[in-house]
Amino acid sequence: MRIASLASGSGGNAYIVESQGCRIMIDDGLSHRETLRRAAVLGIDLDSIAAILLTHDHADHVFGLAAFHGKHPEVPVYANAMTALATRRSDRLGDAFRYFENTQEFEIGPFAVSAFPIPHDAADPVGFIVKADGKTYFHCCDLGVGLDAIGCHLALADMATLEFNHDPGMLMESSRPPHLKQRICGQRGHLSNYDASALVRRFASPNLKTLLMGHMSGECNEKNLALAVLDATLAEMGRADIRRIVLSQDEPMGFFDA
Numbered sequence: 623m624r625i626a627s628l629a630s631g632s633g634g635n636a637y638i639v640e641s642q643g644c645r646i647m648i649d650d651g652l653s654h655r656e657t658l659r660r661a662a663v664l665g666i667d668l669d670s671i672a673a674i675l676l677t678h679d680h681a682d683h684v685f686g687l688a689a690f691h692g693k694h695p696e697v698p699v700y701a702n703a704m705t706a707l708a709t710r711r712s713d714r715l716g717d718a719f720r721y722f723e724n725t726q727e728f729e730i731g732p733f734a735v736s737a738f739p740i741p742h743d744a745a746d747p748v749g750f751i752v753k754a755d756g757k758t759y760f761h762c763c764d765l766g767v768g769l770d771a772i773g774c775h776l777a778l779a780d781m782a783t784l785e786f787n788h789d790p791g792m793l794m795e796s797s798r799p800p801h802l803k804q805r806i807c808g809q810r811g812h813l814s815n816y817d818a819s820a821l822v823r824r825f826a827s828p829n830l831k832t833l834l835m836g837h838m839s840g841e842c843n844e845k846n847l848a849l850a851v852l853d854a855t856l857a858e859m860g861r862a863d864i865r866r867i868v869l870s871q872d873e874p875m876g877f878f879d880a
């Protein structure tokens with residue numbers, strides 16, 4: 623199994639998970655033209671996408687969905703019922719949806735997938751565990767608190783994408799209005815570098831080999847700040863062996879082997 627990011631951050635999110643020639647896309651938050659362009663950079667033909675999985679209904683995760691469905695009406699979109707309802711309200715998606723229930727495992731080609739609930743201000747937001755080829759991938763961005771119940775899923779992972787959204791000091795000093803600052807650092811907002819690192823410290827197992835740092839804020843974080851916080855944590859843990867990669871908002875990255 624291997625993973626690529628087409629984009630990660632509040633300007634759009636899309637990730638490709640591949641195994642045995644089968645590809646699924648997690649979220650579809652870029653314009654269709656940009657999804658097409660970035661996929662091509664990685665050698666991916668969008669005709670090869672077998673399914674799309676949705677984490678939640680925010681625009682930066684579903685913006686491209688209606689256009690994708692228009693071009694590829696045969697590709698199912700997997701979401702829980704609340705996310706499907708909230709997404710369908712704003713898009714013409716017809717019969718694209720296949721519903722899953724949180725925590726119930728389902729299969730797409732070689733992948734066994736299950737979704738777990740996360741605290742975020744969307745209809746019914748989830749993270750995913752994707753298993754294939756004897757490996758487990760943990761995908762979790764857009765969450766306000768690193769709950770133990772989420773850490774228990776991280777503990778299973780060989781590879782993880784985890785949100786490192788903001789530096790608390792930069793967020794407070796930013797020009798964002800007070801209500802937005804409150805939202806971002808609130809219980810249903812986004813994880814700071816410290817929150818994410820604490821989750822890794824408490825729950826990463828010896829199996830975890832690769833950590834993709836996702837959904838980084840352009841205005842309220844810096845790559846080097848996030849890496850410094852994580853590296854201090856990994857040093858405390860004696861886990862310099864964990865490969866860590868900061869995902870980009872602007873450029874596709876990957877593939878990374880699980």
Ligand SMILES: [Zn+2]
Nearest residue numbers: 631632682764
């Ligand atoms: Zn987002």
Ligand SMILES: [Zn+2]
Nearest residue numbers: 680742744764
């Ligand atoms: Zn969101």
